[in-house]
Amino acid sequence: MKKQIALTVNGVKRELLVNPQDLLLNVLREQLGLTGAKYGCGIGECGSCTVLLDGEPILSCMTLAVAVNGSEVTTIEGLLGSDGSLHPIQESFLEHGAVQCGFCTPGMILMAKNLLDKNPHPSEEEIREHIRGNLCRCTGYTQIVQAIKEVSLTRKA
Amino acid sequence: MNTHILPQPFEYVEPQTIDEALQYLSEHKEKVKIIAGGTDLLVQMKIGKVSPPCLLSLSKISALRYVIEESGLRMGPLTTFRELQMTPSISKRYTALFEATKAVSTAQIQTMGTLGGNLCNGSPAADSAPPLLVFRGKVKLMDAREERILSLEEFFIGPGKTALKAGEMLTEIELEEVNERTGSAFKKLGRVSADLSKVSIAVAIVRKDDLCKECRIAVGAVAPVPMRARKSESILIGKKIERSLIEKVSHQVSQEISPIDDIRSTAWYRREVVKAMARETIQLAWERAAS
CATH class of the missing domain: 3.30.390.50 (CO dehydrogenase flavoprotein, C-terminal domain)
Structure with a gap:
């Protein structure tokens, strides 16, 4: 039987009907058309389905949509400014060539946002530690780490 | 195997209190699987290892989410690894437990995964188990009629097996007092x-x-x-x-x-x-x- 849930997704209130077995990732992608979060491994190893739930990173492919009723979800689409401008972290990823195939990028950027929100000036070790659950198979970790570091350096302390 | 979806439908219940949860458990026993963070259970359901007709979610029971320091340390099973890390008494005094929560998988799993889920899964590799054992951890188990307290050593029975009986759930983890020595x-x-x-x-x-x-x-x-x-x-x-x-x-x-x-x-x-x-x-x- 379908259940009604209410979510705030990227600042917009949404009321949705979901089955108990529906995963948050599929609801975001198929019901809301937010295809930024990706299906990768499906078992919690790759981090490409990462979204922020009340500001903290979770794996949306291992989260029941029904269980996040009442919460606030941020996907990569939610980082755009109201005028359509890119978030500074997104800009930095572009500048550093930290994107190749792009599949891991939404997860990487949301992890970077989560880290920088709590710790505006992380060390390289702290950056690597924080994104250890996000796999990049184009071997771009160096640029990704540099991109995150650059944002932390240019931000006002 | 398709890990994109959960293939089997199930009933989903979300009690607000421990009493409500225990009542539901006593009525449905073996049919129910308790879900906390879901990081282990949902994977097992995706690969078809388990397919419970009913999931009882603890996520709305705030009385299972706490860390209280008095003589020793009492922790609610729904406390996540991230919440344990942020607790000053754990980072200062229960160093081995603090280090174990940092060693858990990834930042995402640390946000989702709970202490109780880690223990009740019964994995010999559970990261939280060795530190809880060295602080002489005890677990409180309750069913609709009574509660019992076991040492953590008695709680683990075999790979994937714990002392939990059908209808019972873990309601508290207690550690002994430690000092600066x-x-x-x-x-x-x-x-x-x-x-x-x-x-x-x-x-x-x-x-x-x-x-x-x-x-x-x-x-x-x-x-x-x-x-x-x-x-x-x-x-x-x-x-x-x-x-x-x-x-x-x-x-x-x-x-x-x-x-x-x-x-x-x-x-x-x-x-x-x-x-x-x-x-x-x-x-x-x-x-x-x-x-």
Whole structure:
């Protein structure tokens, strides 16, 4: 039987009907058309389905949509400014060539946002530690780490 | 195998209180699986290992989410690894537990995963088990009629098996009091840092001047259950800590475990590497215990 849930997704209130077995990732992608979060491994190893739930990173492919009723979800689409401008972290990823195939990028950027929100000036070790659950198979970790570091350096302390 | 979806439909209930949850459990018993963070259960459901007709979610029961310090430490099973990390008394005094929560898989899993889920899953490799064992952890189990308290050692029965009966749930984890003379440490070895452990070890030492007054050592992923290495502990108790003695203990730990060959490692390697891990962890716990 379908259940009604209410979510705030990227600042917009949404009321949705979901089955108990529906995963948050599929609801975001198929019901809301937010295809930024990706299906990768499906078992919690790759981090490409990462979204922020009340500001903290979770794996949306291992989260029941029904269980996040009442919460606030941020996907990569939610980082755009109201005028359509890119978030500074997104800009930095572009500048550093930290994107190749792009599949891991939404997860990487949301992890970077989560880290920088709590710790505006992380060390390289702290950056690597924080994104250890996000796999990049184009071997771009160096640029990704540099991109995150650059944002932390240019931000006002 | 399609890990994109959960193939089987199920009923989903979300009680608000412990009483409501216990009542539901007593009425539905074997049909129900309890879900906390879901990081283990949902994977098992995706790969078809389990397909429960009903999931009982604890996520709305705020009375299961707390850390209280009074004499020892009492923790609600719904507390996440991230919440444990942010608790000053854990980072300051229960160092081995703090280090274990940092060693859990990834930041995402640390946000989602709960202490109770980690224990009730019954994995010999559960990261939180060795530190809870060295702080002489106890668990409170309740059903609709009564509650009982077990030591964590009694709680683990075999791989994937715990003392929990149908209709029962874990409602609290309690640790003994520690003071500044207690030093502890945790180490985990996995292929990469986000992996399940090949071997994990926790050590807690109570120091009096140059003597080791108390010592507890617990290891994970090297036996059917997370276990205390009591013979190894007894070598250190009451002794002056020296390099040669630590060496002797590390060999004893290697003897005391009963590892197997599996996807993550071999029994031989586990017996070898546990010696080095025991040496380092004992040394670290000793240094952290104020003289």
